[in-house]
Amino acid sequence: MKASLPLSPLFRPAALAVLLAALAACGGNPDTAAKDAAQDSPGHADGDDHADEDGAPEQTTIPAARAKAAGIVSAVAGPGTIADEHDVQGLLAPIDGRMAQVTARFPGPIRALRANVGDRVRAGQPLASIDSNLSLTTYGISAPISGVVLSRQAQVGGVAGEGQLLFEIGDLSQLWVDLHIFGADTQHITAGVPVTVTRMTDGVSQATTLERVLPGTATASQSTVARATVDNADGLWRPGAAVRARIVVASTPADIVVPLTALQSMDGRDVVFVREGETYQARPVALGARDARQVAVSAGLQAGEEVVVEQSYTVKADIGKAGAGHEH
Numbered sequence: 001m002k003a004s005l006p007l008s009p010l011f012r013p014a015a016l017a018v019l020l021a022a023l024a025a026c027g028g029n030p031d032t033a034a035k036d037a038a039q040d041s042p043g044h045a046d047g048d049d050h051a052d053e054d055g056a057p058e059q060t061t062i063p064a065a066r067a068k069a070a071g072i073v074s075a076v077a078g079p080g081t082i083a084d085e086h087d088v089q090g091l092l093a094p095i096d097g098r099m100a101q102v103t104a105r106f107p108g109p110i111r112a113l114r115a116n117v118g119d120r121v122r123a124g125q126p127l128a129s130i131d132s133n134l135s136l137t138t139y140g141i142s143a144p145i146s147g148v149v150l151s152r153q154a155q156v157g158g159v160a161g162e163g164q165l166l167f168e169i170g171d172l173s174q175l176w177v178d179l180h181i182f183g184a185d186t187q188h189i190t191a192g193v194p195v196t197v198t199r200m201t202d203g204v205s206q207a208t209t210l211e212r213v214l215p216g217t218a219t220a221s222q223s224t225v226a227r228a229t230v231d232n233a234d235g236l237w238r239p240g241a242a243v244r245a246r247i248v249v250a251s252t253p254a255d256i257v258v259p260l261t262a263l264q265s266m267d268g269r270d271v272v273f274v275r276e277g278e279t280y281q282a283r284p285v286a287l288g289a290r291d292a293r294q295v296a297v298s299a300g301l302q303a304g305e306e307v308v309v310e311q312s313y314t315v316k317a318d319i320g321k322a323g324a325g326h327e328h
């Protein structure tokens with residue numbers, strides 16, 4: 001079978017049975033393992049397919065119909081991109097300098113308060129009237145910045161002291177997202193890399209850029225804080241809320257990549273299974289960088305060759321069965 005990358009995982013009971021049989025035998029006698037696997041094997045053309053370990057390739061033959069029934073899928077290996085992705089957590093915070101406190105200038109009775117918590121106010125909008133005990137006149141206080149009233153700290157009819165806090169206003173149209181980075185990651189996560197920030201509450205994501213990595217280390221968590229800014233047009237990014245974020249440090253092009261599901265280990269070597277018709281050959285490969293889904297192949301595989309990308313374990317088990325008569 002031929003398919004293009006990437007592939008969605010398939011669930012095939014027949015293949016699972018082989019897999020379970022092989023797994024169950026993993027800790028036991030290798031001869032028993034091979035025989036167990038043989039009983040449910042998708043098909044095998046005897047030991048003459050199997051080559052010795054003096055350098056010749058190990059391979060097996062699986063008829064197309066049985067390969068299909070076992071869920072064995074192959075795909076052409078070719079160029080791709082390996083991402084260096086870091087999934088981190090963080091907190092939303094108001095941006096420094098975008099918070100304002102509204103205070104009484106002169107002491108005296110509070111005549112009126114004209115905003116409540118949650119109200120959006122504009123810079124210059126009147127917020128309070130206070131009778132000054134000093135001048136015996138009424139003076140007004142207006143909002144110093146545009147934003148949202150975060151708290152109201154006084155009551156009408158109360159007496160304000162000089163400098164008493166009346167309101168706190170925050171401009172929450174943008175927020176900082178402080179992401180916590182640990183250990184060696186702090187060495188190569190730098191400003192300028194793309195970040196996708198996701199709200200925990202509803203899964204809504206926003207793409208932004210890492211602006212800076214703060215110089216200190218958070219003492220309690222021993223983490224370094226990397227900071228980005230998110231737009232808060234919908235008002236649902238809330239200061240104090242936790243977020244998830246994915247930082248992509250680098251996307252490295254590679255001439256040949258295969259999905260991680262193509263990889264198996266045989267005799268302590270990394271192998272993939274190259275398909276030609278109904279023949280599956282174990283091919284030792286040298287591996288390069290990998291991400292959560294795929295790995296670069298630096299040697300052992302040519303672009304354009306077809307590699308088993310699903311149920312590679314089934315192919316491995318079949319080759320193992322072929323080699324049951326050999327001493328390994």
Ligand SMILES: [Zn+2]
Pocket residue numbers: 084085086185188249
């Ligand atoms: Zn990294």
